[in-house]
Amino acid sequence: MCIHKKELTELDIYHRILRFKNYMVAMINKSVLPVHLQLPLLGNVVFLTQGLKYNFELILFWGPGSLFQNKWNLHPKYKRSGNRLELAQQLSRVILLMGVANLLLCPFILVWQVLYAFFSYTEVIRREPGSLGARRWSLYGRLYLRHFNELNHELHGRLGRGYKPTSKYMNSFTSPLLTVIAKNVAFFSGSVLAVLIALTVYDEDVLTVQHILTAITVLGVVITITRSFIPDEHLVWCPEQLLQCVLAHIHYMPDHWRGNAHKSETRDEVAQLFQYKAVFILEELLSPIVTPFILIFLLRNKSLEIIDFFRNFTVEVVGVGDICSFAQMDIRRHGNPAWMSEGQTEASMYQQAENGKTELSLMHFTIKNPRWQPPQESSVFISHLKEKVQHDAQGGPSTQLLLSEAPLCTSLQSNQSGTGPDDLLASVLAHPILTASGLQGRDHRFIRPSTAASAAASVLASLSTSQFAHGGRGRPHGLLPSSLHPEATMYHSDRTAVDSLSNSESHMRSNALHSEFASAEMSLHAIYMHELHQQSSHPQRTSGHWQNPVPMRDLHTNTGFHAHGGHVSNISTSSPAPLGGWAEVEEENQEDQEINLGSTPTHGTGSSC
Structure with a gap:
């Protein structure tokens, strides 16, 4: 070299x-x-x-x-x-x-x-x-x-984490005609196979008949193939939410997929990536x-x-x-104004990277290499993004609320991993569904409807504060369990297990945990940046909610966040309601006054996504 x-x-x-x-x-x-x-x-x-x-x-x-x-x-x-x-x-x-x-x-x-x-x-x-x-x-x-500058093992790990949600999205599309045909073929094949197996159990000499073993093998293969075309009868079709889960891991998605996740054209384009x-x-x-x-x-x-x-x-x-x-990853030379680079880039259409590749790659490399000092233009972009996160976090749910929702959100997404980063990411993705369905609780001080962007902003703001509290960029990653909630029981067992290991094993476990939380942090950034991109493309409508976007470069307000021993709370929001959201009101006439004022809480359908 x-x-x-x-x-x-x-x-x-x-x-x-x-x-x-x-x-x-x-x-x-x-x-x-x-x-x-x-x-x-x-x-x-x-x-x-x-x-x-x-x-x-x-x-x-x-x-x-x-x-x-x-x-x-x-x-x-x-x-x-x-x-x-x-x-x-x-x-x-x-x-x-x-x-x-x-x-x-x-x-x-x-x-x-x-x-x-x-x-x-x-x-x-x-x-x-x-x-x-x-x-x-x-x-x-x-x-x-x-991403640009993404090593092979980083790519394989990221796509490996996105395998299950992408498979779930692709399998959610079914053909009624194909399902009926598959059920009938499976029934007749299974009937013949059951008769052959019963005859074999009754008399072993049946196996000596010509082509019996071949027939049993072929029928087993046919049944296995046809069952793959029969959907789960308990499947709830929620393509937009599934595609949002996919985006959290793959980080890139064409603009026309948003709002069209239910269409076969979108599924065919996903199949080009996931064949x-x-x-x-x-x-x-x-x-x-x-x-x-x-x-x-x-x-x-x-x-x-x-x-x-x-x-x-x-x-x-x-x-x-x-x-x-x-x-x-030069924002000035290859940035895209539609991806929060407006006013910071001099790139023409020919010089711009498509689909926010420059911006997302910059965030990925910064998270994976926290001690790297980016150039001035990139530092300005990262600073503006942090300011935008702090501003949007004021209207988002508290980190405590997201942590309390983590087990429920994990079960909603059928996530069996049970790790801290996956639970936190699942809660951010499913939080808009819980809000719309009425599971959020009846705390009327939450005025604006919560979106995935606001939930991600709340968590990212807490990470930024915890990083500052732990010494800034010198620490490998701020997205640590103790930084989110020093007394959170959902992470207590992990810390106890780490303490009980030897020094080498504890170091390996710590590095693995850092890597998992860094991946979750990048997933949150991907969700948040895509939401901001949608706001710039469609200023009045994002994620099914009508909002007024806030210019990224005009953020000089107080974020309203305070750190106490690594725990972050939002002073503009109240303490979260118990899990399940049915907070009792002490005085009955409070509801009557709200009804008279026309401010009754909106109840979600519960079955829609």
Whole structure:
């Protein structure tokens, strides 16, 4: 490793490790790579396989004729705009040769893919027939959902936490016709299978009859497959809430998904990120055939756009080399005004990262590396975001109330993890439902309806205060159990267990707990920033409530929060009602006065989400 700086920062190390990954994430974000195909009858299809991704990297980064002269420097000729057309033609020839090579090797690669799939999945299908109906994050989804400067284990952990809520959302869509067919097929197959099993128990010689074992095996597979199409009869369809849970972990969501979670089009777009394993296997088998045509007919047409992308979005950093400028997470250069960067960015539409990638990546890297000192523009953005959080927290529920709701909210979302970060995140996500359904209680001093944004702001404000109380940024993370409530019983057992372990085990447990709470903190930021983005896009309507948005740069009011020994309370709100929300009123005439004034509490339906 060649080092030209006295001190390498965390960001410099990430840039060295993720140099090419950041380029791939940026090209997917700016739609430079041709992974979206318009097919007859199928419409818009995303096609990105291991073989196609390997060819992209071979052409652009480290293959013969690639744009990089070594692992850290772009060829100087690609940094000059004078010969961009000539360089585009040269790149087009390289892509053509690579496409022809893939076409010539197609039969051999196809045979290898078939053999590899056969030996890899035959035993799995025999042992678990329903495994093909399971889902996995697609390669496109991993690049689309990846933050700039996010390491592999960080991405895998985040998507792993989002697997269950995403599966629950996808499984909530059912076809009545398909359900009826699946029930009938399962019934008849089960009847025949039951008769064969009964005959086998009565007389073992039945197994010697030809094809009996085959019939039993096939019927078992059919029953397993058909049951996957039969929904849970106790399922409550609440797609918006489920999609909000998905957003908390994946951090990225197109704007048109909001309010359209119940539509099949939204489900199909989620399926592009979260595909069936059977679809993944089929795409890998088709990859040797499709990849040459994508290279020859689609990627070649993008040659000039690729040359311009690497010239415009490559910067040289001393001690690091050439990196993608998006990876610097520079709000001034690549910020999006619709994502709280208004007045702080000079980026044009071409320079802006899509879907808030710059802003969310900056928050993710700051949370994961709390000792990192961001540049001035990024520091200003983070400071303004904290001011906005403190302001919005005044109208949100108290942290005590959210902690008291955690067990109920966890049960509502069928979350079996039972850990502190998951419980707290679940309470923030489900708090608007409890408020709308009347479970919040009849404390009439809560004037404005609570949203996920206000609940997230309350928790984030308490985290900011607890970080300040514990020494600011020197502490790994402020989102600790003791910082939320030093006497909270829901975390007492965790602290006792940590104290009883040895020093090494306690240190490992503490690091794991810090990591979990850091992930929960980033999830809260993702929810909150998406809500603010919706406010800027639709100023009068957010999350089903009509509110007047507060400008982000005009926040210089008192936040109304005080810290006492790590515990945070909101002085503008009263003490929370008991869990369940049925707080008794001491005097009966108080309700009569409210009825006369027309301020009766609104009762939720209880069955709607």
